[in-house]
Amino acid sequence: MTTIRDIARLSGYSVSTVSRVLNQQNYVAPATRAAIQRVIRQLDYAPNAVARTLSSGRTWNVGVVLPHADHPYFTQLLHGIVRAAFAANYHIVLLPSKWEAELELQYLEALRQHAYDALIFTSHGLPLSRLAAYHPAGRIVICQNPGTSPLPAAYAERTATYVAALQRLRAHGHRRVGILTSRPLAVSATTQAMVGAYEQVFHVGLPPERLRTGVITAADGEQAARALMAQAQPVSAILSNGDDIAVGARRAYLAAGQPVPELIGQEHQLSGEVLGLPTIDHHFETVGARAFGLAISRAPQNVAIPSELIVP
Amino acid sequence: MTTIRDIARLSGYSVSTVSRVLNQQNYVAPATRAAIQRVIRQLDYAPNAVARTLSSGRTWNVGVVLPHADHPYFTQLLHGIVRAAFAANYHIVLLPSKWEAELELQYLEALRQHAYDALIFTSHGLPLSRLAAYHPAGRIVICQNPGTSPLPAAYAERTATYVAALQRLRAHGHRRVGILTSRPLAVSATTQAMVGAYEQVFHVGLPPERLRTGVITAADGEQAARALMAQAQPVSAILSNGDDIAVGARRAYLAAGQPVPELIGQEHQLSGEVLGLPTIDHHFETVGARAFGLAISRAPQNVAIPSELIVP
DNA sequence: GTGAAAGCGCTAACAT
DNA sequence: ATGTTAGCGCTTTCAC
Numbered sequence: 001m002t003t004i005r006d007i008a009r010l011s012g013y014s015v016s017t018v019s020r021v022l023n024q025q026n027y028v029a030p031a032t033r034a035a036i037q038r039v040i041r042q043l044d045y046a047p048n049a050v051a052r053t054l055s056s057g058r059t060w061n062v063g064v065v066l067p068h069a070d071h072p073y074f075t076q077l078l079h080g081i082v083r084a085a086f087a088a089n090y091h092i093v094l095l096p097s098k099w100e101a102e103l104e105l106q107y108l109e110a111l112r113q114h115a116y117d118a119l120i121f122t123s124h125g126l127p128l129s130r131l132a133a134y135h136p137a138g139r140i141v142i143c144q145n146p147g148t149s150p151l152p153a154a155y156a157e158r159t160a161t162y163v164a165a166l167q168r169l170r171a172h173g174h175r176r177v178g179i180l181t182s183r184p185l186a187v188s189a190t191t192q193a194m195v196g197a198y199e200q201v202f203h204v205g206l207p208p209e210r211l212r213t214g215v216i217t218a219a220d221g222e223q224a225a226r227a228l229m230a231q232a233q234p235v236s237a238i239l240s241n242g243d244d245i246a247v248g249a250r251r252a253y254l255a256a257g258q259p260v261p262e263l264i265g266q267e268h269q270l271s272g273e274v275l276g277l278p279t280i281d282h283h284f285e286t287v288g289a290r291a292f293g294l295a296i297s298r299a300p301q302n303v304a305i306p307s308e309l310i311v312p
Numbered sequence: 313m314t315t316i317r318d319i320a321r322l323s324g325y326s327v328s329t330v331s332r333v334l335n336q337q338n339y340v341a342p343a344t345r346a347a348i349q350r351v352i353r354q355l356d357y358a359p360n361a362v363a364r365t366l367s368s369g370r371t372w373n374v375g376v377v378l379p380h381a382d383h384p385y386f387t388q389l390l391h392g393i394v395r396a397a398f399a400a401n402y403h404i405v406l407l408p409s410k411w412e413a414e415l416e417l418q419y420l421e422a423l424r425q426h427a428y429d430a431l432i433f434t435s436h437g438l439p440l441s442r443l444a445a446y447h448p449a450g451r452i453v454i455c456q457n458p459g460t461s462p463l464p465a466a467y468a469e470r471t472a473t474y475v476a477a478l479q480r481l482r483a484h485g486h487r488r489v490g491i492l493t494s495r496p497l498a499v500s501a502t503t504q505a506m507v508g509a510y511e512q513v514f515h516v517g518l519p520p521e522r523l524r525t526g527v528i529t530a531a532d533g534e535q536a537a538r539a540l541m542a543q544a545q546p547v548s549a550i551l552s553n554g555d556d557i558a559v560g561a562r563r564a565y566l567a568a569g570q571p572v573p574e575l576i577g578q579e580h581q582l583s584g585e586v587l588g589l590p591t592i593d594h595h596f597e598t599v600g601a602r603a604f605g606l607a608i609s610r611a612p613q614n615v616a617i618p619s620e621l622i623v624p
Numbered sequence: 625g626t627g628a629a630a631g632c633g634c635t636a637a638c639a640t
Numbered sequence: 641a642t643g644t645t646a647g648c649g650c651t652t653t654c655a656c
Contacts, residue, residue: 003633014643019635027641046449049427050366051633054648059362061405069391079381086408093373094394094404115361137358218582244582270530270556270583315649326627331651339625363649366632 002043011039022047062295063116065095065107067123070216071182072242072267073284077122077143080288088296090117099125099183112137118295122288125187141294143287144189146302154291154303156282158190161307162197162239165264165280168309169237170201172262178228178235179206180215180245188213194239210235218271221248222255229258237262243272243279250275268310278311314355323351334359374607375428377407377419379435382528383494384554384579385596389434389455392600400608402429411437411495424449430607434600437499453606455599456501458614466603466615468594470502473619474509474551477576477592480621481549482513484574490540490547491518492527492557500525506551522547530583533560534567541570549574555584555591562587580622590623 004022008015013036020028021036028036039045053059064081066074078092085092093116097103104126111119111134118139124131128149131140135151146153169177179198181191191213198206209231212224221240228235229252240246243265253260265272268281283305290303316334320327325348332340333348351357365371376393378386390404397404405428409415416438423431423446430451436443440461443452447463458465481489491510493503503525510518521543524536533552540547541564552558555577565572577584580593595617602615 001633004635005633015634016636016644017642020642023635029641032641046421046424046426048366048633049422049425050362050371051648052425052635054360054362054366054633054650055635057648069387069394075381075387082381082406082408092406094406096394096398109358110361112358113361113364114358247582247586270559270581271586274559274583274586313649316651317649327650328628328652329626332626335651341625344625360649363632364651366634366649367651369632 002045004045004047006043007036007039007045010043011036057114059114059117060089061091061093061116062292063093063095063107063110063119065097065104065119065121065124067097067099067125068216069096072269073282074122076267076284077288077291080285080290081120081292082288083285084289084292088292090292090296095119097123097125099123101125105130108134108137108140111140114138120291120295122291139295141291143291145304150300152294152300152302154287154294155305156284156287157304157306158280158282159193159197161280161282161309162194163200164309165239165278166197166201168278168311169239169262169264172237174237174262175202176210176233176235176237177202177206178210178212178224178238178261180212180221180224180238180240180249182214182216182241184213185211190241194241207233215241215245218244218248218251221245222252225249225252226256229253229256234258235261237264239264240266242267243269243277246277247271247275273312276312278309280307280309282307314357316357316359318355319348319351319357322355323348369426371426371429372401373403373405373428374604375405375407375419375422375431377409377416377431377433377436379409379411379437380528381408384581385594386434388579388596389600389603392597392602393432393604394600395597396601396604400604402604402608407431409435409437411435413437417442420446420449420452423452426450432603432607434603451607453603455603457616462612464606464612464614466599466606467617468596468599469616469618470592470594471505471509473592473594473621474506475512476621477551477590478509478513480590480623481551481574481576484549486549486574487514488522488545488547488549489514489518490522490524490536490550490573492524492533492536492550492552492561494526494528494553496525497523502553506553527553527557530556530560530563533557534564537561537564538568541565541568546570547573549576551576552578554579555581555589558589559583559587585624588624590621592619592621594619 004015004018007018021033095107120141122143142151142153144155185191195206215224238261246263246265250260265277265279268279272279287305316327316330319330333345394404407419432453434455454463454465456467497503507518527536550573558575558577562572577589577591580591584591599617
C-alpha cells in the first residue's frame with residue numbers, strides 16, 4: 001500500500017506539500033504540483049479516505065434506520081432522503097431495524113461512536129425518550145410528530161386527511177368501517193391517527209375487531225379482509241394503509257363472492273389508480289428530503305407536510 | 313470529547329488494557345475490567361468508529377451504485393443486497409449514479425481510497441473495461457452478464473425467458489410486436505437480450521420504430537403507446553419492461569378508444585396481477601443477495617439466475 | 625495480566 | 641512556497 005509518505009519521499013517534497021496538492025490548496029508552485037502529480041500517477045496512489053475522515057472529524061455519512069422496505073412509506077421516504085443527501089454531498093447508509101430495540105440501540109451506539117454524522121429514524125420501536133437520550137451524541141431526526149420530545153422531526157400531517165377520508169365514507173352512508181394498518185395501536189402514531197380520526201368522525205370508538213393490524217403486503221390485505229368477512233357485523237367500507245393492500249382486500253372479497261366494500265387506499269400507488277380507488281398521498285418524498293435537511297442542519301426544528309386526499 | 317486515553321488515565325490503567333476491555337479480549341483481570349468499565353460508564357465514553365476502522369483496515373461498508381430507484385429492477389436488487397449485507401454484518405452505502413460517467417468514476421475512486429470494501433454496480437454507464445481497470449483496487453461486482461470481462465457478476469439470465477414470452481405472442485398469431493425498454497440498444501444488455509430474442513423467434517430484425525426506449529415509468533409507458541399507435545403499422549402485442557409500464561400503455565390505448573394489444577409485463581408487479589397480465593419474474597432479490605455474496609468473497613465467480621415466465 | 629510505544633495515513637498549525 | 645511535527649483515536653506487537 002502506498003501512502004502519502006511514499007509520494008513525499010519519491011517526489012522529494014514533504015508530506016504537507018503533497019497533502020496540499022491532494023486537497024487542491026494554494027501556495028504550491030505549479031512546477032511542484034506537476035512533479036508531485038506525476039509521482040502520484042506513477043505509483044497509482046489514492047489517499048486513504050478513512051484516514052482523511054479521522055483527521056477531519058466528519059464522516060459525511062448519515063444513517064437511515066428502516067424497519068423494512070416493503071412499504072411505500074419507507075421507499076418514498078428513502079428516495080427523498082437520498083435525493084437531498086446527494087445534493088448535499090452526503091452518503092446514506094441503510095440500517096435495517098425490523099423495529100427491534102436491540103438493533104435500534106446498536107445504531108444509536110454507532111452514532112455515539114461517530115460512525116455517522118446523523119441518524120434518521122423513519123420509524124422506531126424504542127420510545128422517543130430513549131432516542132432523545134442519544135441526542136447529545138449526534139443529530140437524530142424522526143419522521144413522526146415528536147409531541148413533547150425535543151427531537152427534530154419531519155413528518156406527514158395525516159389526521160386532517162384521515163378525517164376527510166372517513167367523512168367521505170360516512171357521507172356515502174357507511175356506518176361500519178374497517179381499518180387496515182401495519183402496526184398495533186399502542187406503538188404506532190399512524191394507527192393512532194387513523195383511529196383518532198374515526199372517533200372524531202363517527203363520535204364513537206372504533207370496535208377493536210374492525211382494526212386489523214400487521215397488514216403490510218397485498219397478501220396481508222387479503223387475509224385481513226377474510227377476517228373482516230368472518231365477523232358477525234361485516235364492514236361496508238375499508239380505509240386501508242396502502243392501495244396495494246386495498247387491492248389485496250378487494251381480491252379476497254371477489255374470491256369469496258362477497259360484495260366489495262368501498263375502499264380508500266393510501267400512498268397513491270398504480271394498483272389503486274388502475275381501479276379508480278380514492279387514495280391518500282402523504283408526500284413522503286418531500287418528508288424524506290426535509291428530514292435529511294434537518295439531519296445536517298443545527299436548529300431543533302419541526303416540519304409537518306400536509307397529506308392529500310385524492311379522489312379520481 | 314473523551315478518548316481512550318482519558319479512560320486509561322482515570323482508571324489508572326494503560327490504553328492497551330482499556331482497548332482489551334473494549335474489544336472483549338482475554339487476559340484482563342476481572343477486577344481490572346470492572347474498574348475500567350466503571351470509568352467508561354462514568355464518562356459516558358464511546359470509542360471512535362473511524363479510528364477503529366483506520367487501525368483495523370476494514371470499513372465493513374459496501375457501496376451500491378444505483379442509476380435511479382424508480383424501477384423494481386433496482387429496488388428488488390437493493391433489497392436482496394441489503395438483506396445479505398445485514399446477515400453478514402456489513403453496511404450498504406447508496407451511491408446514485410444516473411448512469412453518469414463522472415459519478416461512476418467518482419465512486420470507483422472512492423473504492424480506490426478504501427472508502428468501501430467493495431462496490432456493486434447494479435447497472436453502469438462506463439464500459440466494463442473501465443470498471444475492470446479498478447478491480448485491483450477493490451472488489452467490483454456487476455449485475456449483468458460479464459461476457460469476456462473478468463469482473464465477478466450476478467445477474468438474471470433473461471434471454472431464454474424473453475424467447476418464451478415472444479414465442480407465446482407469436483403462437484397467438486401476433487406478427488407486429490412492440491418492445492418497451494428503458495435504455496438504448498447500444499448501451500443496454502437487457503435491451504439487447506430482448507431484441508435478440510425477437511430475432512430468434514421471428515427470424516427477422518425488430519423494426520427500429522417498434523423499439524421504444526427511455527421508458528421507465530407508467531407515464532412513459534403511456535407515451536410510448538401513443539407513439540406506437542401513431543405508426544402506419546400498429547402493433548398487436550407489446551413486450552414491456554415492467555407490469556406498471558404495461559398498465560400505462562394499456563391506459564393510453566383505452567383513452568384513445570383503440571383495441572388494447574396483448575401485453576406481457578415484467579417484474580411481477582401487483583398492477584399486472586390485478587389485470588391478469590402475464591409477466592416475467594427475474595428474481596432480482598436473489599440476484600442482489602448473490603451479488604453481495606460475491607462482493608465479500610474472493611473467488612472470481614459468476615452467478616446466473618434464470619428468469620421465469622409467469623402466466624396467470 | 626499489564627504497559628510502553630509504534631503504527632494506521634492523513635490534516636493542519638506552525639515554522640522557515 | 642515548502643517543511644516539521646504534533647495530532648486524529650484506536651489497535652497491536654512486544655516487553656515485562
